[in-house]
Amino acid sequence: MITTSPIFFSIFFCLIFLLQLTTSTDTLSPNQSLIDGQILTSEGQRFHLGFFSPNNSNLKRYLGIWYKTTPDVIVWVANSRTPLQDSSGTLTFTKNGTLILENATHGVLWASSKPSHELESPILKLLDTGNLIIQEKTTTYDDSVTTTTSFPWQSFDYPGNTRLPGMLLGENTETGKEIQITSWISPDDPSPGDFTYKIDQLGLSQLTISNGTRKRFRTGPFNGICFNGLLMVGNQTFRILTDVDRIRVRYITDPYNASSINRLVLAQNGTIQRYVLDQKTNEWKHSFTIPGNVCDIYGQCGKNGICNPEQEPICKCFDGTKPVSDQEWVSSDWSKGCRRDVSEDCGNVETFVKISGAKLPDLLRFEMKKNMNLSECQEKCLRNCSCTAYANPYVNSADTGCLMWFGDLVDVRKYPEENNEQSFYARVPISKQGNFSVSGKNNKKKVLITIAISVVGLLTTMMICGCIVVKIKKIRGQKSKKEDLELPLFEFSTIVAATKNFSSANMIGEGGFGAVYKGELSKKQEVAVKRLSKHSGQGIEEFKNEVNLIAKLQHRNLVRLLGCCIQGEERILIYEYMENNCLDHFIFGPSKKQLLPWPKRFDIIMGIARGLLYLHQDSRLKIIHRDLKTSNILLDSNLIPKISDFGLARTFDLDQASAKTKRVVGTYGYMAPEYAIDGKFSIKSDVFSMGVLILEIVAGKKNRSFSHPDHHHNLAGHAWLLWNDERDMELMDGNMKDSYVEKQVRRCIQVGLLCVQKLVDDRPEMSSVLFMLSNEEAKLEEPKEPGFFVERSSFHDEEKIHIFGSEEYMTKDTMTITDMDTR
Numbered sequence: 001m002i003t004t005s006p007i008f009f010s011i012f013f014c015l016i017f018l019l020q021l022t023t024s025t026d027t028l029s030p031n032q033s034l035i036d037g038q039i040l041t042s043e044g045q046r047f048h049l050g051f052f053s054p055n056n057s058n059l060k061r062y063l064g065i066w067y068k069t070t071p072d073v074i075v076w077v078a079n080s081r082t083p084l085q086d087s088s089g090t091l092t093f094t095k096n097g098t099l100i101l102e103n104a105t106h107g108v109l110w111a112s113s114k115p116s117h118e119l120e121s122p123i124l125k126l127l128d129t130g131n132l133i134i135q136e137k138t139t140t141y142d143d144s145v146t147t148t149t150s151f152p153w154q155s156f157d158y159p160g161n162t163r164l165p166g167m168l169l170g171e172n173t174e175t176g177k178e179i180q181i182t183s184w185i186s187p188d189d190p191s192p193g194d195f196t197y198k199i200d201q202l203g204l205s206q207l208t209i210s211n212g213t214r215k216r217f218r219t220g221p222f223n224g225i226c227f228n229g230l231l232m233v234g235n236q237t238f239r240i241l242t243d244v245d246r247i248r249v250r251y252i253t254d255p256y257n258a259s260s261i262n263r264l265v266l267a268q269n270g271t272i273q274r275y276v277l278d279q280k281t282n283e284w285k286h287s288f289t290i291p292g293n294v295c296d297i298y299g300q301c302g303k304n305g306i307c308n309p310e311q312e313p314i315c316k317c318f319d320g321t322k323p324v325s326d327q328e329w330v331s332s333d334w335s336k337g338c339r340r341d342v343s344e345d346c347g348n349v350e351t352f353v354k355i356s357g358a359k360l361p362d363l364l365r366f367e368m369k370k371n372m373n374l375s376e377c378q379e380k381c382l383r384n385c386s387c388t389a390y391a392n393p394y395v396n397s398a399d400t401g402c403l404m405w406f407g408d409l410v411d412v413r414k415y416p417e418e419n420n421e422q423s424f425y426a427r428v429p430i431s432k433q434g435n436f437s438v439s440g441k442n443n444k445k446k447v448l449i450t451i452a453i454s455v456v457g458l459l460t461t462m463m464i465c466g467c468i469v470v471k472i473k474k475i476r477g478q479k480s481k482k483e484d485l486e487l488p489l490f491e492f493s494t495i496v497a498a499t500k501n502f503s504s505a506n507m508i509g510e511g512g513f514g515a516v517y518k519g520e521l522s523k524k525q526e527v528a529v530k531r532l533s534k535h536s537g538q539g540i541e542e543f544k545n546e547v548n549l550i551a552k553l554q555h556r557n558l559v560r561l562l563g564c565c566i567q568g569e570e571r572i573l574i575y576e577y578m579e580n581n582c583l584d585h586f587i588f589g590p591s592k593k594q595l596l597p598w599p600k601r602f603d604i605i606m607g608i609a610r611g612l613l614y615l616h617q618d619s620r621l622k623i624i625h626r627d628l629k630t631s632n633i634l635l636d637s638n639l640i641p642k643i644s645d646f647g648l649a650r651t652f653d654l655d656q657a658s659a660k661t662k663r664v665v666g667t668y669g670y671m672a673p674e675y676a677i678d679g680k681f682s683i684k685s686d687v688f689s690m691g692v693l694i695l696e697i698v699a700g701k702k703n704r705s706f707s708h709p710d711h712h713h714n715l716a717g718h719a720w721l722l723w724n725d726e727r728d729m730e731l732m733d734g735n736m737k738d739s740y741v742e743k744q745v746r747r748c749i750q751v752g753l754l755c756v757q758k759l760v761d762d763r764p765e766m767s768s769v770l771f772m773l774s775n776e777e778a779k780l781e782e783p784k785e786p787g788f789f790v791e792r793s794s795f796h797d798e799e800k801i802h803i804f805g806s807e808e809y810m811t812k813d814t815m816t817i818t819d820m821d822t823r
């Protein structure tokens with residue numbers, strides 16, 4: 001060893017001499033090295049990469065990244081577990097795209113993992129975000145990218161105790177790597193300490209700080225918008241990427257903002273400290289601490305205790321429980337918590353009390369039912385004696401969901417109500433209801449409710465629950481006004497993977513605005529992916545506004561938008577997937593027709609009518625669909641109809657009654673005459689399409705391709721002829737002969753005919769359509785001549801024949817969603 005050493009050293013230094021970095025740079029090329037004393041500097045002069053000793057107090061040397069202007073603030077350490085004992089270290093960037101930290105005698109002390117894919121000509125670069133990346137040399141990247149998931153290797157995937165803006169916490173969706181923050185052992189020793197800060201994925205996502213398996217802090221579960229309870233720990237805004245079900249949070253990240261320098265550190269004592277650099281004085285200002293309040297400390301009041309920092313003492317037992325040890329409790333030792341009285345006939349002598357403005361109990365034993373609403377949830381919880389609480393985990397009024405807790409309730413804290421509107425319902429014995437100690441305001445109301453319950457029993461409980469639900473809805477309504485509804489943004493790569501690169505095998509439809517693919521985000525999560533036609537020229541902000549608008553349209557009979565994806569020219573919408581696909585498969589498919597007996601068909605007609613009424617009247621914006629047809633009606637697993645493609649065509653101001661367009665979008669066979677011919681559309685042109693739909697559903701035949709030996713009219717014309725001969729029942733699909741209700745069928749045909757009347761003013765509005773369909777007593781007018789009541793063979797004009805013959809007709813221009821903005 002001793003003899004070979006000098007020779008080795010001369011080679012070593014020779015090599016260094018050859019490859020030495022002459023000027024300060026932010027990159028290393030393959031075969032280049034960095035020795036102790038040399039540094040890389042990011043382009044904007046914010047960060048340095050090099051060798052350092054913590055606190056300059058000992059000779060241990062580490063490779064790391066620090067702020068150029070405050071070199072004692074280390075943000076990343078490579079060899080945190082394997083320090084060098086002297087300044088003999090060399091960092092080499094190998095030609096296969098990995099980093100190796102070694103010294104002559106000791107060999108490799110640290111090496112980076114392989115890049116996520118093989119690189120032809122790799123390059124190492126220190127970015128101004130503080131991220132050290134390995135990347136193909138020819139690829140250009142944008143320093144301002146706020147979310148960095150796509151580098152083949154990046155130091156941001158291997159954080160120590162510091163989270164920088166742009167860094168992910170959670171899962172790097174590109175590499176699948178789970179990223180968490182780990183405290184240092186001490187300010188002198190960056191090796192991993194006791195505490196981690198991460199996204200805990202126990203069914204529902206929460207942010208936690210823990211020492212091993214022992215939690216020290218948690219935020220409360222994700223509630224569709226933010227983490228329940230995080231509101232209280234500072235104004236930090238961050239981006240959240242969730243799965244489509246909006247239960248699981250993939251990652252959170254602080255947006256990178258070049259003009260604000262800040263960092264989040266998980267200190268060795270398990271607290272998170274946030275600091276912001278005052279760029280004038282070059283001093284770090286402390287911004288906030290988590291846990292920031294005595295009640296933020298995990299399980300401060302023990303099990304079944306509730307913590308409220310604004311009362312004295314801070315801990316109370318939930319109603320129906322009492323301190324395990326009275327003596328310890330009164331001397332402010334709450335660690336043993338409270339014990340639940342076991343009640344013998346739990347379902348009958350217990351009820352729930354609303355606890356509002358609280359951090360939801362920890363998810364120790366719980367069940368989540370995504371499709372249950374709050375009243376069903378209460379009922380289910382009440383029936384199971386070990387169910388101790390329930391809640392809707394979401395704050396969006398449109399989201400149903402039932403979260404139930406079993407056994408002890410742990411780590412509940414109360415917030416001032418104006419700061420946290422989320423509530424849950426805790427089980428209490430009816431006999432204990434006088435003590436609404438934890439439920440804050442509205443005591444009077446609740447006492448009244450209580451009396452009602454004890455008198456009338458279970459039935460009343462459910463009604464009261466209804467009252468509470470209404471109240472919550474009101475609160476939520478206010479909330480959603482305040483908050484900018486943010487839909488989850490999906491990575492393009494996720495969509496590519498989910499649709500097998502938009503393979504034709506996955507294509508399930510093609511409409512006016514683009515193709516629709518079935519996508520699989522995971523084994524259990526199927527979605528419908530609408531890839532909007534390109535060349536729209538629409539800006540990102542414009543698109544986001546439109547998407548936000550569509551997302552706000554929520555109705556049982558509208559397909560729900562789950563998220564979107566924007567990348568370059570790509571504009572993609574992600575919808576819930578409907579396993580029964582579209583209505584036309586059912587009513588026109590010979591094998592499936594039998595699956596739709598009359599009562600189902602009637603329900604479907606009513607559902608579509610409700611959905612359309614919502615678009616026309618009940619949503620805040622008057623939406624004209626413009627392309628209502630059977631293939632745009634999707635059926636869920638219960639055959640509940642959902643209108644799709646709404647909102648894409650054009651949104652209307654409420655006072656705008658009709659408009660004219662040169663670009664006709666729609667499908668012949670469903671288009672009203674004034675729209676097909678003059679491009680004039682209004683809610684009444686949607687009513688026309690609705691009429692065609694009703695007649696098609698009753699007849700099981702298509703309007704446009706209808707043929708009859710006696711005449712050349714379309715289905716609507718045929719229906720009118722039958723109507724005038726009082727033979728209207730002959731229109732009915734023969735498959736319904738065992739199931740039809742004659743009165744209803746007749747009524748549907750008549751309403752259908754009223755809807756397809758030629759003159760706009762003769763057609764009813766959707767509200768009366770719905771009224772006429774559902775009220776047997778309603779007096780119906782006699783329908784007049786339908787639109788396009790002209791025998792097709794009499795047409796000589798080829799273009800007009802085309803109207804009836806073509807499957808679908810669209811001008812090129814209309815295949816874009818810019819159309820939405822042409823007012």
Ligand SMILES: *[C@@H]1O[C@H](CO)[C@@H](O)[C@H](O)[C@H]1NC(C)=O
Pocket residue numbers: 030031095
């Ligand atoms: C790196 O060094 C190896 C041997 O030391 C040499 O074969 C290779 O060509 C070099 N590569 C580059 C990109 O300089």
Ligand SMILES: *[C@@H]1O[C@H](CO)[C@@H](O)[C@H](O)[C@H]1NC(C)=O
Pocket residue numbers: 055057187188
């Ligand atoms: C850092 O070094 C200074 C002086 O060398 C010492 O007073 C201080 O306690 C050290 N800090 C830590 C956290 O070790």
Ligand SMILES: *[C@@H]1O[C@H](CO)[C@@H](O)[C@H](O)[C@H]1NC(C)=O
Pocket residue numbers: 083084085086088103104105106107
């Ligand atoms: C290499 O590093 C080891 C461990 O840090 C150290 O003991 C050794 O002295 C170093 N070798 C040289 C030549 O500096």
Ligand SMILES: *[C@@H]1O[C@H](CO)[C@@H](O)[C@H](O)[C@H]1NC(C)=O
Pocket residue numbers: 094095096098114
């Ligand atoms: C990458 O290069 C280093 C040094 O050149 C070598 O030790 C390592 O095995 C290589 N890794 C792969 C995956 O080729």
Ligand SMILES: *[C@@H]1O[C@H](CO)[C@@H](O)[C@H](O)[C@H]1NC(C)=O
Pocket residue numbers: 194211212214268269270
């Ligand atoms: C972390 O937990 C371990 C074992 O439970 C304990 O010994 C240690 O003191 C804890 N660390 C801190 C900093 O509380």
Ligand SMILES: *[C@@H]1O[C@H](CO)[C@@H](O)[C@H](O)[C@H]1NC(C)=O
Pocket residue numbers: 234235236287288
């Ligand atoms: C939060 O924002 C308010 C006003 O917007 C400000 O006064 C306060 O200092 C901020 N708090 C933190 C911790 O940044």
Ligand SMILES: *[C@@H]1O[C@H](CO)[C@@H](O)[C@H](O)[C@H]1NC(C)=O
Pocket residue numbers: 257258259260
């Ligand atoms: C970036 O930070 C600066 C200073 O805090 C602020 O004024 C600016 O609005 C921020 N920009 C964005 C896009 O958030």
Ligand SMILES: *[C@@H]1O[C@H](CO)[C@@H](O)[C@H](O)[C@H]1NC(C)=O
Pocket residue numbers: 267268269270271273
């Ligand atoms: C934890 O450590 C941070 C940073 O060192 C310090 O500011 C804070 O006061 C400590 N908190 C406790 C409770 O020890």
Ligand SMILES: *[C@@H]1O[C@H](CO)[C@@H](O)[C@H](O)[C@H]1NC(C)=O
Pocket residue numbers: 373374375376466469
């Ligand atoms: C909850 O769902 C049930 C069954 O689907 C329904 O009857 C009830 O009206 C719903 N309640 C609310 C408040 O939406």
Ligand SMILES: *[C@@H]1O[C@H](CO)[C@@H](O)[C@H](O)[C@H]1NC(C)=O
Pocket residue numbers: 367383384385386387406
């Ligand atoms: C109550 O719910 C728990 C958890 O789901 C379950 O294990 C238990 O069997 C249920 N008990 C009854 C009586 O349904």
Ligand SMILES: *[C@@H]1O[C@H](CO)[C@@H](O)[C@H](O)[C@H]1NC(C)=O
Pocket residue numbers: 431432434435437
């Ligand atoms: C709650 O009720 C129990 C029994 O009814 C009673 O002993 C206790 O004093 C009450 N607690 C409060 C805070 O009113």
